[in-house]
Amino acid sequence: MIGSNTTENHPVMGSMIKNEVINQQKRLIVIDPRRIELARYADYYFPIKPGTNIAILNGFMHVIVKEGLYDKAFVENRTEGFEDLKKTLEKYTPAYVADICGLDNPDDIVAAARLMASLKPMALYYSMGITQFVSGVNGVKSTANLQMMLGNMGVEGGGVNPLRGQNNVQGACDMGALPATYPAYQPVASEDNKKKFEDAWSVKNLSVKPGLTLMEMMNAAHAGGVKAMYIMGENPVMSDPNQQHVIEALDNLELLVVQDIFLTETAQHAHVVLPSCAFLEKEGTATNTERRVQPMHRVLKPGRLIKDDWWITMQIANRMGADWDYEDAKDIFKEIRKVTPSYAGITYKRIENELIQWPCPTKEHPGTKVLHREAFSRGKGLFTAIEYTPPFEETDREFPLILTTGRILQQFHTGSMSRNSRVLEETAPEGFVEVNPNDAGNLDVADGELVSVSTRRGSIRVKARVVERIKPNAVFIPFHFYESCANRLTVDCLDPVCKIPEYKVCACRVEKIVA
Amino acid sequence: MDKIKLTIDGKEVSGLRGQTIMEVARDNGIDIPHLCYHPKLSKTGACRLCLVRIDGKMLKTSCTELAGDGMSVITEDEALRNIRKWLLGLLLMEGDHNCLYCDADGDCELQRYAKIYNVEKTDEDFPRNPREVDYVTSNAIKRNENRCILCGRCIRACKEIQVSNVWGFTERGSQTHLIADDDRKIGESSCVKCGTCVQLCPTGALTFQTVSGKGLNWELKKESSICIYCGVGCKIDFYTNEEGVLVKAIGNDDGPNKGHLCVKGRFGFDFVQSPKRLTKPLMKKDGEFVEVGWKEALDFVAGRMRAVKEKDGPDAIAALSSAKCTNEENYLMQKFMRAVIGSNNVDHCARL
Numbered sequence: 001m002i003g004s005n006t007t008e009n010h011p012v013m014g015s016m017i018k019n020e021v022i023n024q025q026k027r028l029i030v031i032d033p034r035r036i037e038l039a040r041y042a043d044y045y046f047p048i049k050p051g052t053n054i055a056i057l058n059g060f061m062h063v064i065v066k067e068g069l070y071d072k073a074f075v076e077n078r079t080e081g082f083e084d085l086k087k088t089l090e091k092y093t094p095a096y097v098a099d100i101c102g103l104d105n106p107d108d109i110v111a112a113a114r115l116m117a118s119l120k121p122m123a124l125y126y127s128m129g130i131t132q133f134v135s136g137v138n139g140v141k142s143t144a145n146l147q148m149m150l151g152n153m154g155v156e157g158g159g160v161n162p163l164r165g166q167n168n169v170q171g172a173c174d175m176g177a178l179p180a181t182y183p184a185y186q187p188v189a190s191e192d193n194k195k196k197f198e199d200a201w202s203v204k205n206l207s208v209k210p211g212l213t214l215m216e217m218m219n220a221a222h223a224g225g226v227k228a229m230y231i232m233g234e235n236p237v238m239s240d241p242n243q244q245h246v247i248e249a250l251d252n253l254e255l256l257v258v259q260d261i262f263l264t265e266t267a268q269h270a271h272v273v274l275p276s277c278a279f280l281e282k283e284g285t286a287t288n289t290e291r292r293v294q295p296m297h298r299v300l301k302p303g304r305l306i307k308d309d310w311w312i313t314m315q316i317a318n319r320m321g322a323d324w325d326y327e328d329a330k331d332i333f334k335e336i337r338k339v340t341p342s343y344a345g346i347t348y349k350r351i352e353n354e355l356i357q358w359p360c361p362t363k364e365h366p367g368t369k370v371l372h373r374e375a376f377s378r379g380k381g382l383f384t385a386i387e388y389t390p391p392f393e394e395t396d397r398e399f400p401l402i403l404t405t406g407r408i409l410q411q412f413h414t415g416s417m418s419r420n421s422r423v424l425e426e427t428a429p430e431g432f433v434e435v436n437p438n439d440a441g442n443l444d445v446a447d448g449e450l451v452s453v454s455t456r457r458g459s460i461r462v463k464a465r466v467v468e469r470i471k472p473n474a475v476f477i478p479f480h481f482y483e484s485c486a487n488r489l490t491v492d493c494l495d496p497v498c499k500i501p502e503y504k505v506c507a508c509r510v511e512k513i514v515a
Numbered sequence: 516m517d518k519i520k521l522t523i524d525g526k527e528v529s530g531l532r533g534q535t536i537m538e539v540a541r542d543n544g545i546d547i548p549h550l551c552y553h554p555k556l557s558k559t560g561a562c563r564l565c566l567v568r569i570d571g572k573m574l575k576t577s578c579t580e581l582a583g584d585g586m587s588v589i590t591e592d593e594a595l596r597n598i599r600k601w602l603l604g605l606l607l608m609e610g611d612h613n614c615l616y617c618d619a620d621g622d623c624e625l626q627r628y629a630k631i632y633n634v635e636k637t638d639e640d641f642p643r644n645p646r647e648v649d650y651v652t653s654n655a656i657k658r659n660e661n662r663c664i665l666c667g668r669c670i671r672a673c674k675e676i677q678v679s680n681v682w683g684f685t686e687r688g689s690q691t692h693l694i695a696d697d698d699r700k701i702g703e704s705s706c707v708k709c710g711t712c713v714q715l716c717p718t719g720a721l722t723f724q725t726v727s728g729k730g731l732n733w734e735l736k737k738e739s740s741i742c743i744y745c746g747v748g749c750k751i752d753f754y755t756n757e758e759g760v761l762v763k764a765i766g767n768d769d770g771p772n773k774g775h776l777c778v779k780g781r782f783g784f785d786f787v788q789s790p791k792r793l794t795k796p797l798m799k800k801d802g803e804f805v806e807v808g809w810k811e812a813l814d815f816v817a818g819r820m821r822a823v824k825e826k827d828g829p830d831a832i833a834a835l836s837s838a839k840c841t842n843e844e845n846y847l848m849q850k851f852m853r854a855v856i857g858s859n860n861v862d863h864c865a866r867l
């Protein structure tokens with residue numbers, strides 16, 4: 001488990017893992033800057049400095065290569081690029097890695113690496129603790145390096161398993177709600193795909209130029225290049241890094257349309273706000289983190305003037321010259337199946353009783369439990385030699401602590417749903433900053449005391465929680481609470497490839513508030 | 516795996532070696548009365564209600580006894596019936612089972628068997644230990660031990676499914692009772708409010724705080740959907756009452772979650788019926804939002820978008836789709852941007 005606080009963010013999965021470890025005696029290695037619940041049950045726990053994932057992964061691989069513990073047959077037959085990786089790994093000795101990661105015991109790196117190599121298969125899980133860095137893509141590639149080296153790919157119980165943070169992130173990506181790909185990850189920058197979708201949609205002149213990512217959109221809106229924005233069910237004012245910049249960008253637009261269930265922080269900046277159905281008022285499908293496509297039914301009747309998101313989009317489209325006539329979600333799904341090969345065999349009827357994982361190309365196909373069984377999508381699995389690079393913002397005299405952000409069990413994301421649910425809100429009503437007792441002592445801060453946390457971008461006031469579970473020199477703030485909005489502090493530098501913001505590290509300062 | 520053949524109540528059935536009699540019976544659609552047994556939990560054979568007669572002689576608890584090849588099993592005869600009545604009678608006397616005041620009324624396994632076996636509470640003077648009633652310390656869980664039959668399902672649910680190990684038995688014999696952690700109130704314990712113990716409690720000893728006063732169990736309607744809060748995608752049965760108000764969320768056994776939920780999936784849905792919901796389209800006029808009709812709002816949006824597209828080109832328009840919306844809605848949003856606007860400026864918060 002690396003960079004995933006599973007028992008709080010994917011609790012049901014967290015319980016399944018706990019069950020395997022506690023009740024079925026499976027072995028567990030946990031890597032996380034915070035002493036999360038799973039760390040308690042781990043054979044080895046590595047409290048690494050935030051932003052040093054790649055270093056420790058390289059450290060494990062260094063040991064595995066040096067001691068010849070890798071899966072030679074798998075590396076030989078199914079992969080390429082191993083020699084380059086090997087060279088890069090040379091300098092990542094346990095001592096060197098322990099130094100980068102702030103660990104006391106380099107021998108544990110050796111022991112954990114041996115344990116990994118001795119038990120097959122090993123499943124690797126990660127979440128935003130790997131991806132939300134300027135080096136996010138490289139972090140993911142490093143996990144793949146490790147698993148390929150151990151021959152843990154394409155087997156049940158192995159693999160690199162990202163845990164998706166929102167219920168339909170997987171589906172939104174599958175459906176092509178991404179700037180560079182049509183449904184089923186078919187690149188837009190391809191004349192063939194352009195032709196294919198022009199035929200399917202009976203239109204001409206689809207663009208082959210990949211679009212802007214979320215953060216680029218905001219920058220373009222700020223600079224004036226993007227003039228109109230249509231936002232469905234998102235709250236970037238709360239969820240994006242560097243809040244002030246986002247607000248300025250939105251206020252700079254000629255048209256901002258927000259379609260949501262609440263008048264969110266973002267909707268307040270809109271020209272038009274369109275009320276849409278909440279998920280319990282909808283029919284449709286959602287795809288979970290294991291690629292299972294599941295049905296959602298209408299449980300509650302929406303208010304009289306509240307509309308389905310798809311209906312609203314269709315109305316706007318038709319006023320702009322389209323002639324769509326979808327009757328319901330099922331109609332749309334039929335079209336999805338035609339243009340999305342991996343969904344072709346999935347029908348509303350089948351998913352009522354079957355748990356189908358895509359790819360599922362035909363109605364007779366049972367779905368696919370394990371990817372890359374015989375071969376990887378590109379043929380051979382490619383090892384990528386990756387060097388550890390420090391995070392964008394390093395600590396200094398003025399901002400001596402590392403700030404990392406995340407979620408807690410009882411709240412979700414920007415809070416617009418969970419904070420309006422009584423049991424959740426009562427159980428966790430306010431934000432906090434976790435501070436290690438050492439640091440708290442130095443700052444003369446007591447548990448429960450209000451402190452100010454500042455970064456180069458802004459400053460918030462929040463209650464301190466003095467706890468051992470956060471490493472010295474680091475602090476943690478959950479980002480659900482508008483009263484103490486963590487994203488007023490975070491930095492908006494992006495991973496160069498996938499443009500994910502670096503939420504997990506920036507430099508900050510914590511101060512006692514003197515009345 | 517080894518196949519075995521046996522007869523249950525004269526019917527020939529097959530099962531696998533290693534299965535218990537209960538499991539073989541269930542696979543073949545035969546219901547053997549039980550209270551402490553639950554298919555998702557380990558077996559204890561504590562309630563004795565599932566006794567069956569084997570080969571015309573021995574009585575064994577079918578939830579723990581392995582099925583054997585050639586076995587002949589009788590699930591009920593005169594003697595077994597009397598034992599069940601006697602066991603149920605004891606359970607009724609030992610506790611305070613007044614269904615009138617119980618949230619489990621109509622959804623209680625003890626009540627069901629009491630009706631099926633026509634058992635009534637008889638001996639009013641049966642010695643009873645005062646037990647814990649705690650309706651206040653947790654905002655999620657209500658506890659009334661006077662309705663507890665000591666089946667231990669809650670203990671196993673918390674240990675084997677949620678893996679938080681909150682519940683346990685303490686003391687012995689007629690003094691046996693449940694405690695949370697090292698004898699704390701449930702609201703002050705390490706309970707994370709996943710509600711799994713409540714879902715699996717066969718009686719009204721553990722109930723949800725949130726259901727009281729929201730209608731009768733047999734009038735509730737059930738429909739399934741998928742949890743909105745994370746990518747595990749737990750399948751949930753939502754119960755609504757006759758007024759269309761959401762009453763409770765129960766984990767669906769056929770989903771990837773196999774019936775389990777976390778606190779968000781269990782209690783996170785008030786927001787849907789919150790009075791803060793938007794109910795009408797809004798347009799900003801002179802810096803203030805005013806309510807408008809759909810036609811006005813949609814005409815305005817389409818008109819402005821067309822104007823921007825003509826003046827500054829399609830790439831001056833961008834859209835954010837949503838990881839909380841359905842596949843169908845995401846599909847349509849990207850189709851709208853690509854086919855109608857002519858730009859690939861569409862993204863969502865996968866990276867956040």
Ligand code: SF4
Nearest residue numbers: 673706707709710712
């Ligand atoms: S609600 Fe969940 S955590 Fe709490 S006691 Fe019940 S099973 Fe355990």
Ligand code: SF4
Nearest residue numbers: 663664666667669716
């Ligand atoms: S509280 Fe419910 S589940 Fe737990 S022992 Fe009592 S009756 Fe059984």
Ligand code: SF4
Nearest residue numbers: 742744745749777780
């Ligand atoms: S119930 Fe909990 S674990 Fe399951 S999908 Fe919802 S948030 Fe995730």
